[in-house]
Amino acid sequence: MPQPTPQTPAHIPIHIPHPLTIAMPTTASSLQPPASSLFDATIPAGDGFRAEIPAGARFRITDLEGNQAVDTLFFCLPDTRERYDATATLQAQRRVYLTTGSRLISSRGRTMLTITDDTCGRHDTLGGACACETNQVRYSLDKRHMHACRETFLLQISDGRYGLGKRDCAHNLNFFMNVPVTPEGGLTFADGISAPGRFVEMRAETDVLVLISNCPQLNNPCNGWNPTPVRVQAWS
Numbered sequence: 001m002p003q004p005t006p007q008t009p010a011h012i013p014i015h016i017p018h019p020l021t022i023a024m025p026t027t028a029s030s031l032q033p034p035a036s037s038l039f040d041a042t043i044p045a046g047d048g049f050r051a052e053i054p055a056g057a058r059f060r061i062t063d064l065e066g067n068q069a070v071d072t073l074f075f076c077l078p079d080t081r082e083r084y085d086a087t088a089t090l091q092a093q094r095r096v097y098l099t100t101g102s103r104l105i106s107s108r109g110r111t112m113l114t115i116t117d118d119t120c121g122r123h124d125t126l127g128g129a130c131a132c133e134t135n136q137v138r139y140s141l142d143k144r145h146m147h148a149c150r151e152t153f154l155l156q157i158s159d160g161r162y163g164l165g166k167r168d169c170a171h172n173l174n175f176f177m178n179v180p181v182t183p184e185g186g187l188t189f190a191d192g193i194s195a196p197g198r199f200v201e202m203r204a205e206t207d208v209l210v211l212i213s214n215c216p217q218l219n220n221p222c223n224g225w226n227p228t229p230v231r232v233q234a235w236s
């Protein structure tokens with residue numbers, strides 16, 4: 001896919017602020033994307049989303065109402081057999097949480113995306129996606145029929161367009177989700193640290209396909225017991 005052309009004309013001087021002047025907190029309203037929008041959508045609570053993001057484009061997810069877990073998978077294009085690899089990503093950055101500067105590494109060792117801005121500050125790599133089976137085991141037998149992220153992922157790929165199937169729903173990352181690692185090495189689903197309007201933004205380093213399940217979970221505090229919409233935007 002062709003590289004995007006620069007949007008700034010060569011004759012306009014580019015102002016580079018002193019480092020001390022760029023430490024102000026960024027907000028969604030202060031960083032509106034330019035007009036070259038690739039998509040701009042709101043994902044309802046509990047629903048899914050799928051889109052292609054070309055290399056060089058920016059991709060932003062905004063937590064519109066706060067404390068919403070956004071389960072996300074990335075695949076390389078055109079060969080979707082190469083995909084986001086949680087283990088490789090953790091090894092590359094030597095930490096379990098993601099934030100500005102984190103690189104999302106593929107199953108073939110390439111950087112797929114780089115997180116370039118983050119007003120939440122921490123995103124989970126360990127909690128994975130909720131499923132009907134885990135809802136049943138973790139909570140109670142009657143939770144089995146509640147909608148879960150794994151079902152949303154499967155619905156998003158059910159048309160077969162990208163050659164993806166059940167086996168491709170591997171370990172995902174969870175934007176805005178708070179899953180602290182305990183001193184004993186365990187995991188806990190804790191109340192969120194995000195808030196209305198916080199966002200995470202990344203740059204695609206190669207052509208990617210993004211799959212999102214805007215988590216419908218009602219049985220733990222990962223969504224503040226109240227799943228809410230998120231906004232997804234991309235621009236070149």
Ligand SMILES: [Zn+2]
Binds near residue numbers: 148150216
């Ligand atoms: Zn979920």
